[in-house]
Amino acid sequence: MKLQVAQATFEEISASDFFYRNRDIAGLTNPSRAIFVAIREIVENALDAAESQKIPPDVYVRLSYEGEATKETQIYKLRVEDNGCGIPPRFIPSAFGQVLYGSKYKLKQARGTFGLGGKMAVLYGQITTHQPVFVTSSTGQEKIYSFKLMIDIQRNKPIILDRKVLINKDQWRGTIVEFTLEGDYLRAMPKIIEYFKQTAMVNPYANITFVDPKGRLYKFIRGTTVMPESPKETMPHPYGVDVELLQRLIQITTATNMSNFLKAHFHRVGEITAQKFLAFAAIPPSKNPKKLSHEEIVRLMQNLKKYKDFLPPDASCLSPLGEDLLKAGIEKELKPEYLVVHQRKPSTYAGHPFIVELAMAYGGDVPKRGTFVIYRFANKIPLLYDEASDVSYRVIAAMNWRRYKVAPDMPIAIVVHICSTKVPYKTVGKEFISDRPEVRREVANALREVARQLQHFLARQEHVHMEKKRLGIFSKYLPKIAQFSTTLAQKEKLPDIDKLLKSVQKYGAEES
Ligand SMILES: Nc1ncnc2c1ncn2[C@@H]1O[C@H](COP(=O)(O)OP(=O)(O)O)[C@@H](O)[C@H]1O
Ligand SMILES: [Mg+2]
Structure with a gap:
């Protein structure tokens, strides 16, 4: 055929x-x-x-x-x-x-x-x-x-x-x-x-x-005119480079030796780091980068990834909101009864710096939906679709909330803000953040921190509630007992009940 x-x-x-x-x-x-x-x-x-x-x-x-x-x-x-x-x-x-x-x-x-x-x-x-x-x-x-x-x-x-x-x-x-x-x-x-x-x-x-x-x-309407620090432009971190980027840098560089080349084009590489790395990679510091063969460039990229002692990227290229501004924003839009915010230290994935900021808001205008209300943000953009695919959603779902005495039917909102020079979006549509282990870890740590604080607040609220109940019982029956005992003792003057009530009060009077 x-x-x-x-x-x-x-x-x-x-x-x-x-x-x-x-x-x-x-x-x-x-x-x-x-x-x-x-x-x-x-x-x-x-x-x-x-x-x-x-x-x-x-x-x-x-x-x-x-x-x-x-x-x-x-x-x-x-x-x-x-x-x-x-x-x-x-x-x-x-x-x-x-x-x-x-x-x-x-x-x-x-x-x-x-x-x-x-x-x-x-x-x-x-x-x-x-x-x-x-x-x-x-x-x-x-x-x-x-x-x-x-x-x-x-x-x-x-x-x-x-x-x-x-x-x-x-x-x-x-x-x-x-x-x-x-x-x-x-x-x-x-x-x-x-x-x-x-x-x-x-x-x-x-x-x-x-x-x-x-x-x-x-x-x-804005609640403040304070703005976060503007991000500064940074150079690529050695852990994040690929061969294409190396080739481009070699093409444009004016450095005539490897040591200067590394210092001039990479984030957090100084004289000592450059020397140590070049010894590690067995490249002579005086070698002209423009003379590197394709194989040598590939090996250089592999060694840059392998070398353990590069300092992590600093976060000046990022512009997180910061705890105060995040607080101001949430207070303005949700008016919660209780709010706790926490910013993690900068971290990295694949050479890209990122910072996680997280908040939990309780009560106020937080809608009660039977599940936590999750607000996800990346570089100050709200993410509104595909919630269940997002790393934050997964971390929140996997958390043992009973440990923190927190139940999903409480009016609780969780706000997660991830900022990075390269947000690990899954799609060009910018809807959800992929489940990278480094990002997951940071979100989980931040979540534990704020959950602990919310737990304290809830426990305190519970105490106050119990106390109110206890005082309610006292204030209901004490006058009757006082009346009864005064008559029994054949006295006329009633004892001072207020003083007695105060003495059984355990928590701050302002809350009872
Ligand atoms: N409102 C604006 N003010 C100033 N520059 C803008 C504005 N809108 C767009 N630009 C410029 O146009 C470019 C292209 O915008 P866009 O297509 O949205 O791509 P991106 O925002 O990803 O760079 C931006 O990088 C920016 O330089
Ligand atoms: Mg744009």
Whole structure:
């Protein structure tokens, strides 16, 4: 039998074309999810832009109804305004019209990662409504630039349809993004409102306004203007490098010997560490890095991973909230009766530094659901989907809560914030964090710490409750006994009952 084999055709597609064909990867799976993701991505960019300059963010979001798309879906216009750093005009077209283009590839903590999020939303808007995106921005200088753009999907390039320059009389600084997209707001609404509420919780220094398509106004007002320390850019840690990165560093380096090369391009490598490592790896310190063969580079990478004595990465490239700000955020949004927060020391996985911050809130506005309410955050982004797959959920589920006298039917919220230069997300959609042993350990340790403190609070509350009950019995019967014994003893003056009651009181009078 003769096999008929069809001639295969080979072609190359651009990055935008790839994401156009695979938009599920970025979480744009259906009209309800799409509108949620679009809002989230543009708001994240706004928060990043303000935070990078340590400006307390003012973010205004408006979603307005434009018309019907299909029976179930509508066309909406999304407009997001911020007071962030602004974008220099020459970068605006690519920042919004070229997938995988961005300013956040540096090694420091940011919400954005791939140069993808905002553009995926814009791309989605373009393919569902065939309308351009409008971007207006100023860095606070004399001029404001306004662009009307579309994405050339096949070439992954922006198309500039219009460009305007205005005089910046008021020294305005910030960015306004506006585009239309298809979506299902009614179905997405609960998640969107929850997203804003949780964003306000973990960004207590931000003012966030949301006007929904029905004209309803949601306002989240900052509770503080204190901002966390801005992250500093860092160099790669020796444990986190691969051959590709080594080759790139060798290409750009001006160092002419290995010792200087290591010191110049790696985090926490000084003279002594460099010498010791090179002895360990049997590489002469005077060797020129540009003369390393491919095999030598592979061996260098393997040795960098094997060497045990590199110092762990420091955490200056991270910007955790800190216990006070986390407390302020939770107090503002949940008004709990009791709140305990705990920040772990920096730790690492695969050479990437990370910090876990965790809080437990009891009572107040914490909803009582029969299970713990879990709020998950990564780099100050709320994670609202796929809870059961997340490392924090698993740690919480595996914990022996009886030991801490804590039951899931109590009004308890657990807040977990993980920040890292590289959050170990499982997907590009940024929904849950994978179960890495190092991350799991840190979450578990933090959880034990706050659980212990909550246990003390609950035990004390229980005592106070018992005491109240006991005093209640005393104060009910003592007057009767006093009356009775006075009559029995044929006396007239009743003994001082208050004094007696005080003497049986064990706990602080203020609580009884
Ligand atoms: N509101 C904004 N203010 C300042 N810069 C922005 C804003 N939105 C987007 N940008 C710039 O556009 C780039 C691309 O954004 P995006 O597609 O969301 O990717 P990412 O955030 O992952 O870098 C960002 O890296 C940033 O430099
Ligand atoms: Mg982004």
